[in-house]
Amino acid sequence: MNLTLRIWRQKGPEDKGRMVTYKVDDVSPDMSFLEMLDVLNERLILQGEEPVAFDHDCREGICGMCGLMINGNAHGPQRGTTACQLHMRQFSDGDTIDIEPWRARAFPVIKDLVVNRNAFDKIIAAGGYITAPTGSAPEAHATPVAKADADAAFESAACIGCGACVAACPNGSGMLFTAAKVTQLSLLPQGQPERYTRVIGMVDAHDEAGFGGCTNAGECTAVCPKGIPLNTIGRLNRDYLAATAKRGGTPGS
């Protein structure tokens, strides 16, 4: 396959940045999208040019590092797939592919396609944990959990924090991420003591980081590589309403 790539190049946070066109020839349809970028980078290095910087780590769809806006789709055209697991057979010979970084004020571009997702860490630090004595793993049946709750919590826990929800959201909101991180704990007995301070703290941290507000548009769940459902945000809303009624808006835990 021969492809034309239009890639966002930006030397650093202060650089203005621009789309640059590259030709990549002899791409195998069995390559992953990131391997195709590797091929381009090897050529750029041989030519003495600066390779395209992009985030990646596990390349098996579970670490949440990679994240590219491919033709306006977060993680590309295939649903439920991270960019590293996307294969070039999803494209056709002669295609022009636009590759851009996530766009959000809370995710400033560091270089080229790499963005700083520290804002997600700040949301987690505001309550995305439980306070419990650590040590050896407790006996699994000591605390019974209803199967339906365990399943729903696991669904939320599948979030890899890649940021595709923010990238796709017309409001630049990170509410699907926040909701997943709130509900994976609030559905389980271990998460109950901090349930209501958690939700207020994490939503406040979300707003403070400069994300937009959720309008239930549903673009996030369409691009989520882990298929986190939109009703996760409903669970967050219900916790938030209960929390503001119970605690009068006391932030943090």
Added chain:
Amino acid sequence: MAVTGILLVLFLIAHMLGNLKIFTGAEAFNHYAHWLRDLGTPLLAPGWYLWIQRTVLLVAVLAHIGAATVLALRARAARPVQYAHRKKVQGSYAARTMRWGGVIILLFVIYHILDLTTGTLNPVGDATRPHSNVVADFAPERWYVTLFYTLAVVSLGFHLRHGTFSALRSLGQQTPAGERRARTFALVFAVVLTAGYLVVPFAVLTGLVR
């Protein structure tokens, strides 16, 4: 957004039911309109109920627009650099037209009040004969009024389709099965209200109501 929206939706239901009285004849329709002015008497003086309702609606509309403006400004601030490649809508189309749809509805409401409440822009404009005002409004030669009315009501339908679902979600709808029910309800509700509002001008246009 959700609470003010629900207040406005309750008014929309009552307003649509009132409109449909036009099919019971001019006398009944005019009687209904006059009854609205006397509603709440003798506890309230004539016309007071309407002014209480107008005040509540105005506060709800302003709060609704205020909340929408805050959300729109936050959304704009949250994405300072736009994508070069704009993607197609993957969620719901109705959800992506809430803001401009809302602006169309606001412009329409202003026109609608000048037309059928104050009568300023109405060819008859007689407050004592609302039936004649409506019939004159949607006469075939004033097709552009009907066109604008239709456009606004269809915008309202889209607005309600996402708005109803979104309000339920904001107020804590949280299960997948409930989401399917909420979406179905929102769609049916939006279609019923759109049809209920459109049937009046088209009945006048086709001569069914004269």
